[in-house]
Amino acid sequence: MERRHFLQAGGLTLSAATIALLGGKEALASKLKANEKGDVAILNIALALENEAIAAYQLGAESKLLNADILKTAVLFQSHHKEHSDALAATIKKLGGTPVVAKTLAEYAKDLNAATLKNQEDILILAAKHEKGAANAYLGVIPSFTDKEIAKVGARIAADEVMHWTILATVLKQELPAHSLFFGA
């Protein structure tokens, strides 16, 4: 999806948020300090995580194991991860860094042990596990960002991952968390 389409969506998407975040802050790129290099390094890990999520949903979509409704939702969630990926890559470039390159789908399939996925439930369980892991990863790195605006975008992405997990857990009929502060624990 083109970045301009996100902008047309009325500033609700993360690409738009990030562009707004960095818009007019050209000095940010030219004054890349050591602590901002740290932000770039962390953002690149987040980008790698998003690239893996895009691939995971692609593997699920191509598996022919998902029913039509689940497939539609999986493709929607994948589009969210693509938007996260675009936003992160744009931010990394804006800060003067180089976005990490995604692996091949075959490499992701090996990393995720995709050959063991035999039915829709297997795929949903893997997706739920990774969405929860991603939410926790973002929550864990937010305190490390030196730029509070980047930290805020990280929190918004984490909220998306929680939304994905909640829907997947509901479809899987998993019990709701018994206690608050479930994520990041």
Place this chain on the structure above:
Amino acid sequence: MRLTSIALLIILKGVFALGKPPGDPIRGQQLYESRCTGCHSVETNRAGPKHFGIFGRKAGQLSDYEYSKALKSAGFKWTENTLERWLKNPTIFVPNSKMGFSVPEQKDRLDIIAYLKTLK
């Protein structure tokens, strides 16, 4: 009985010598599953490097994972001490490394480290 007492004394001496309680690898595995598996796996490199065999390995040296320059040149081995410093605040311990995820509670760190030690 006497042997048991001696063994207990040795264990306690070790604990107090370190100044830290021993980590619980079972709780550590639960914490690992919850907090680390967004980016890491035991057996495969993902956004972060695999953890199998991490304890005692030189930092930043797996040939099939692209580490930050900072960690690649850090020159230390993963021990209880370095892992704890790393998990407490990786960006302070090794500035410009990739991992920004920290584990603020010492008990959690020690349990995760105890689990990481079992990955061999």
